[in-house]
Amino acid sequence: MDFTFNDDQLAFREAVSRFLMTEAAPEMLREVWETDIGRSPDLRHKIAEQGLTALSVPEDCGGLGMDDVAWSLMTQELGYYAIPDSLADTAYVAAGLITALPDSIATRSEWLGRIADGSIRIAVGHPVNPLVADAQPSDLLLLSHDDEVHAVPRSLVDVIANPSIDLSRRLGHVVWEPSSATRVATGDTGRALWAAVLERGVLSVAGQLLGLAQRMLDLSVDYAAQRKQFGKAIGSFQAVKHHLADVATRIEFAKPVLYRAAHAVAHGEDDAPVRVSHAKLACGEAAWLAARHGIQVHGAMGYTWEVDLQMFMKRAWALDASWGDRGFHKSRVAGFVLGDAAALGPGRTFEE
Structure with a gap:
């Protein structure tokens, strides 16, 4: 059995590396760190243009439908260039959760489409993390309440900023109230x-x-x-x-x-x-x-x-x-x- 990466996977990684090498020089990282938001809308737009926000989105929603193995290559490049953006949280973690939601959720396809085109930033608040990364600049937050999954618009939460040793990692304590209107999954x-x-x-x-x-x-x-x-x-x-x-x-x-x-x-x-x-x-x-x-x-x-x-x-x-x-x-x-x-x-x- 051959466990090595195929030519397409290696070419994908090389293309991502070349793109980030050009767009994420250390000088640019320092500039982004010192901004209030700690994010570069221009960099996120360029990332979306390269199709990187669409990696995990199903093809029928405008994405590429790539799996976790592809992301194991992608995340290494995000780390290597210290990208000051929660791309993986939105395009990988959140995209995986939303894809698994039942089709009965009316906004499921809309969210996935917006992830693919890079027009939405989603923060994920899992119980294992006491603080939520990128809660402040997000458009939508996926939050837990017991066994429930809630999709909460940014306007319905208060975010208390928490400093981090990594100036590009914007953390926050999220204050919100769960409701049936935001609940998208429950139970098993x-x-x-x-x-x-x-x-x-x-x-x-x-x-x-x-x-x-x-x-x-x-x-x-x-x-x-x-x-x-x-x-x-x-x-x-x-x-x-x-x-x-x-x-x-x-x-x-x-x-x-x-x-x-x-x-x-x-x-x-x-x-x-x-x-x-x-x-x-x-x-x-x-x-x-x-x-x-x-x-x-x-x-x-x-x-x-x-x-x-x-x-x-x-x-x-x-x-x-x-x-x-x-x-x-x-x-x-x-x-x-x-x-x-x-x-x-x-x-x-x-x-x-």
Whole structure:
């Protein structure tokens, strides 16, 4: 069985990378960070023109109908370029939830069409996140109340801003009142929808963390090749090489974990939750190590505003605790590995 990406998938990733390389230079990121809204309408418009907002929208609603595996590539690029936009929340997480709503919801097709053309920004308030990202600039919020899913217009909520170490991550505490007018799902349907939202949200963050880890490694390698001490580039010193090699190894070990989790979610496998948690842990550890060793390679100046490393480092720290912290995901993995029904031992490794 061939588990490698096909030519179309690789071409898709390359095209996204080239586009973001041009439109999301570090200088532009700093400018967006310092605005009140922390978002660039011009960048969102260009992203929509490239069809990136339509990736998960079904074809009959004007989208491309791509699956979770494609998003595991896309989110890495969003992380690598530290895109100051909640694109994944709207075009991936929210699009998946809305697509799964029953056809009886009159505005379902309208929402999906607007996601595809980039004319709507949707914030997702899952119970695992105490704060809602992008609640302030959103047009629509998908919020939970017990087992219910509510689609709430921005005009019906109050948002109390909460600062973040990542200046482009705009968080808010949402105050609202649930009503029958905003309820779009309840009971077993609502529970299933929120469970699926959790897996996609975690997978989205895991991909971004892996992209951030790769960017921080690349920045550190470039700096180590240019910075000289004792007449030599510091990258020639063995201790520096070991630091960078450790990060590269951690990244390579995290990649198949992420892709396997994406495959599990895309195919609705029973063990998708534990695979997604494993991916979040593996990608998060790669990002933390890349940040720590990046700081050591750059020296104290790595924390400063003038150095690009700090933007990606702060994004990694902020995302690491979103969609469930490490304790949450370690508990899910432990429950699977150490549970009474765990398929462990040599007798369970291969089918007879």
